[in-house]
Amino acid sequence: MEILVCVKRVPDTSENEIEVNSDGTDIERDDLVYSVNEWDNYAVEEAIQIKDKVGGSVTVVTVGDEESEEVLRREMAMGADNGILLEDDAFEGSDGKGIAAILKAAVEKGNYDLILTGAQADDGAAQVGGMLAAMLDLPYASLVNFIDVSDDKKLKVGREIEGGNQEMNEIELPCVLSIQTGINEPRYVGIRGIRKVASVEIPTHGASDLGLGADAVGAGAAKVKRLDYFVPELGEGAEMLEGSTEEKVAKLIELLKAKGGIK
Amino acid sequence: MAQFFAYIVHKNGAADDSALELINAAKKIDPSAAVTAIVTGSGADLDKVADEVAASYPEVWKISNDALAYPNAEVVRKALLNNLPSDAVILMPHDTFGMDLAPGLSIKLDSAFVSDVADFEGVDGTDIKVIRQEFSGQVSTHVKVDMSGGAVITVRPGVFQPDESKSAGGSVTDKDAGDVSAKRKYLEVLVAEVGDVDITKSEVLVSVGRGIEDQDNLEIIHELAEAMGADVACSRPIVDAKWLEKSRQVGTSGLTVKPKVYLALGISGSFQHMGGIKGNPFIIAINKNPKAPIFQLADVGIEEDILEFVPELTEAINEAK
Numbered sequence: 109m110e111i112l113v114c115v116k117r118v119p120d121t122s123e124n125e126i127e128v129n130s131d132g133t134d135i136e137r138d139d140l141v142y143s144v145n146e147w148d149n150y151a152v153e154e155a156i157q158i159k160d161k162v163g164g165s166v167t168v169v170t171v172g173d174e175e176s177e178e179v180l181r182r183e184m185a186m187g188a189d190n191g192i193l194l195e196d197d198a199f200e201g202s203d204g205k206g207i208a209a210i211l212k213a214a215v216e217k218g219n220y221d222l223i224l225t226g227a228q229a230d231d232g233a234a235q236v237g238g239m240l241a242a243m244l245d246l247p248y249a250s251l252v253n254f255i256d257v258s259d260d261k262k263l264k265v266g267r268e269i270e271g272g273n274q275e276m277n278e279i280e281l282p283c284v285l286s287i288q289t290g291i292n293e294p295r296y297v298g299i300r301g302i303r304k305v306a307s308v309e310i311p312t313h314g315a316s317d318l319g320l321g322a323d324a325v326g327a328g329a330a331k332v333k334r335l336d337y338f339v340p341e342l343g344e345g346a347e348m349l350e351g352s353t354e355e356k357v358a359k360l361i362e363l364l365k366a367k368g369g370i371k
Numbered sequence: 372m373a374q375f376f377a378y379i380v381h382k383n384g385a386a387d388d389s390a391l392e393l394i395n396a397a398k399k400i401d402p403s404a405a406v407t408a409i410v411t412g413s414g415a416d417l418d419k420v421a422d423e424v425a426a427s428y429p430e431v432w433k434i435s436n437d438a439l440a441y442p443n444a445e446v447v448r449k450a451l452l453n454n455l456p457s458d459a460v461i462l463m464p465h466d467t468f469g470m471d472l473a474p475g476l477s478i479k480l481d482s483a484f485v486s487d488v489a490d491f492e493g494v495d496g497t498d499i500k501v502i503r504q505e506f507s508g509q510v511s512t513h514v515k516v517d518m519s520g521g522a523v524i525t526v527r528p529g530v531f532q533p534d535e536s537k538s539a540g541g542s543v544t545d546k547d548a549g550d551v552s553a554k555r556k557y558l559e560v561l562v563a564e565v566g567d568v569d570i571t572k573s574e575v576l577v578s579v580g581r582g583i584e585d586q587d588n589l590e591i592i593h594e595l596a597e598a599m600g601a602d603v604a605c606s607r608p609i610v611d612a613k614w615l616e617k618s619r620q621v622g623t624s625g626l627t628v629k630p631k632v633y634l635a636l637g638i639s640g641s642f643q644h645m646g647g648i649k650g651n652p653f654i655i656a657i658n659k660n661p662k663a664p665i666f667q668l669a670d671v672g673i674e675e676d677i678l679e680f681v682p683e684l685t686e687a688i689n690e691a692k
């Protein structure tokens with residue numbers, strides 16, 4: 109099976125305190141720790157496991173800049189065979205639909221049976237997979253936490269729905285799936301693995317290679333535009349306990365007792 | 372202004388809470404909006420929901436078809452495309468169904484798409500200004516959406532007040548689903564397994580998140596819970612890592628709990644997590660990041676490293692016994 113996985117380089121929110129810059133145009137990007145979007149990493153692991161079962165290849169693709177290469181290499185160190193970087197100044201300011209249009213052009217340059225994305229990334233929009241599928245006129249399922257590849261015409265997939273229940277579907281190939289965390293246990297990637305793929309060539313495609321005009325991508329085509337970043341006014345907010353650790357412990361125990369939190 | 376629609380999620384003949392929230396969401400965009408509800412499905416359950424919703428919406432479109440008996444987003448999309456005007460502004464909840472349906476629907480309608488909207492801040496011509504969050508809720512953004520060619524909007528569940536007035540006295544109109552053939556077929560829902568401890572019944576929960584960093588560190592959480600006489604719950608990453616059973620997960624894709632006291636340890640406070648906490652418990656959050664969103668939602672906050680603070684707390688509780 110030929111599998112394409114769409115990945116994104118994002119600030120790691122569990123490692124960083126995200127702060128807004130002084131004029132609210134962006135977050136403070138200096139000193140941020142970046143990594144591959146958590147959901148995408150599960151998608152790549154799933155693709156590799158499928159390849160190990162039924163053969164084929166795994167290609168990882170990202171819309172980004174030079175620095176995004178590190179994410180492609182990390183996923184190649186995991187076991188993806190190829191990486192593709194989609195980079196062009198003309199892509200700047202694309203909304204979700206623009207990103208999906210860029211990826212669509214890349215999909216059409218290949219011959220993929222299965223296209224995976226993460227369920228969502230750092231902007232929490234959860235949009236690119238579903239948009240890409242609709243643009244390609246392929247069937248789609250989101251929040252996939254189980255894939256059975258025993259048939260080569262269709263897959264059996266589980267979607268995680270409310271309450272942790274699992275909605276089972278049959279979906280025809282080729283198709284697009286967005287992957288939910290927890291579907292597998294992504295393998296560990298060491299420095300040595302990354303070194304091994306350090307010199308593998310990663311082809312870069314720009315707007316003209318992909319046949320994309322300014323009407324389809326970039327700020328000009330975007331119907332959705334981010335105006336600023338801000339930190340919301342705290343509503344009531346929590347009452348913060350202050351003092352030394354012992355004092356906080358003592359206050360907390362008192363509160364717990366009062367509220368029935370200690371039996 | 373374009374025509375407004377609300378897609379009604381329903382189950383077992385009853386509308387989801389979002390059905391009434393979407394009315395106030397649409398009114399926040401346009402106070403004079405007459406919103407049309409769309410219900411899809413089949414049989415008696417559908418009739419029941421259509422009637423229920425007509426109390427709150429002036430007009431209800433009922434799309435009945437056996438293929439819609441279960442809301443398979445690929446099938447629902449076709450039924451909607453066969454009925455919606457191309458400049459429709461359609462709202463639906465940002466839940467696992469909305470996430471499945473909405474992005475692709477916007478492409479097929481060639482309309483703007485914005486998801487997980489937490490608030491609307493007015494209209495300027497054909498642009499709407501919305502507020503949404505990024506980076507796991509750590510920062511918010513204003514986003515301008517050009518809805519001149521229609522818009523598909525998913526709304527964060529639980530943030531808009533439900534419109535309980537039920538005074539619309541609306542009418543129900545039958546609509547034809549049209550061709551709804553799809554390349555994805557719904558098979559069945561497998562219900563989540565029940566665990567050894569039923570956290571939905573617990574009065575006191577010690578809930579642990581990614582801040583615990585390592586599986587071995589979970590020991591200090593179990594010790595604290597034991598000292599308090601509480602049960603252990605967790606956020607999703609702990610279950611994804613297979614450190615605790617799924618039956619311990621609190622949140623929209625886990626369990627809904629209603630304890631008296633909820634102690635959140637190393638949990639950032641994502642809406643999917645907080646969405647599983649009901650009944651207005653006393654929430655205490657311990658987090659080393661003073662900007663963690665959970666400090667906006669908790670009653671009491673403590674800025675501390677849980678790996679150091681929790682053992683001290685446990686010791687002090689045990690000593691006091």
Ligand SMILES: Cc1cc2nc3c(=O)[nH]c(=O)nc-3n(C[C@H](O)[C@H](O)[C@H](O)COP(=O)(O)OP(=O)(O)OC[C@H]3O[C@@H](n4cnc5c(N)ncnc54)[C@H](O)[C@@H]3O)c2cc1C
Nearest residue numbers: 122580581582606607622623624625637639644659660677
């Ligand atoms: C469709 C969908 C459904 C979902 N359903 C759920 C659900 O049901 N339940 C759920 O929980 N999530 C759910 N999620 C995931 C959710 O979006 C968040 O990713 C998740 O809740 C984050 O968990 P967390 O707070 O433990 O981790 P993080 O967001 O990574 O937060 C970890 C926190 O720990 C703090 N921390 C780190 N180290 C320490 C330390 N030593 N001491 C103190 N604090 C520390 C950090 O400052 C941070 O605030 C869902 C997501 C999707 C897309």
